[in-house]
Amino acid sequence: MGKVRNILASKGHTIFSIEPDETVYQALELMCEKNLGALLIVERGKFTGIFTERDYARKVILKGKASKETLVREIMSERPITVTPDTSIEDCMKLMTQSYIRHLPVLENGELVGLVSIGDVVKYIIEEQKYIIENLEHYITGH
Numbered sequence: 001m002g003k004v005r006n007i008l009a010s011k012g013h014t015i016f017s018i019e020p021d022e023t024v025y026q027a028l029e030l031m032c033e034k035n036l037g038a039l040l041i042v043e044r045g046k047f048t049g050i051f052t053e054r055d056y057a058r059k060v061i062l063k064g065k066a067s068k069e070t071l072v073r074e075i076m077s078e079r080p081i082t083v084t085p086d087t088s089i090e091d092c093m094k095l096m097t098q099s100y101i102r103h104l105p106v107l108e109n110g111e112l113v114g115l116v117s118i119g120d121v122v123k124y125i126i127e128e129q130k131y132i133i134e135n136l137e138h139y140i141t142g143h
Contacts (some may be wrong), residue, residue: 004092004106005085007124008114015112017042018051020073024060027051027072038103040115041076047112049076050105082107083116089128092121 017040018027027039031053041049051072059075060067081095082105092104096118106114 001088001090002124002128003085003089004083004087004104004114004116007089007116007120008085008106010124011114011120013114015040015114017112018072019043020048020071020076022072024051024056024065024067024070024072024075028056028067037117038115040105040112041072042112047105047107049078050080050103051076052103054102080105084108085113089121089124092116093125096121 016030016034016036018030020041020043031037031039038050038052040047041051055075055077056067059065060070065075080103081099081101083092083095085106085108087106095104096102102118104116105112106116
C-alpha cells in the first residue's frame with residue numbers, strides 16, 4: 001500500500017487556506033470557487049485548524065448564525081487529526097473511518113505540505129487495485 005506522499009505527488013501540493021478572522025461567507029465563496037469541501041486555516045503563516053462543510057452545517061446553519069457576520073475562528077475545528085507524507089494510505093482510511101472525517105491536513109516537520117481527502121484516498125486505492133489486477137492478468141495469461 002502506498003503513502004500520502006504518493007497522493008501528493010500526483011495531485012500536487014496546492015493548499016487552499018483562509019485566515020481565521022475572515023468571515024464564514026468569505027470561506028464559503030472560496031470553497032465554491034475552487035470546488036472544495038474544506039479549507040485549511042493559516043494564521044500568520046502557521047497552520048491552526050480546518051474549516052469544512054460539516055462545520056458550516058453544524059455550527060452556523062443549525063445554530064441560526066449568519067455566515068456574513070460569523071468569523072471562521074468561531075466555528076473552525078482546531079487541532080484536527082493530521083498525517084505526514086510517510087503515513088500509509090491504509091492508515092489514512094482507518095483514521096478517516098474511525099474519526100468520521102473526510103480531510104487530513106499533511107504536515108512535514110511541523111510545516112503544512114498538503115491536504116488529503118477521502119476522495120483522494122479512494123481514487124488511489126482504486127488505481128492501485130487496477131494496477132495489481134492488470135499485472136495478475138498478464139502473469140496468468142503470459143502476455
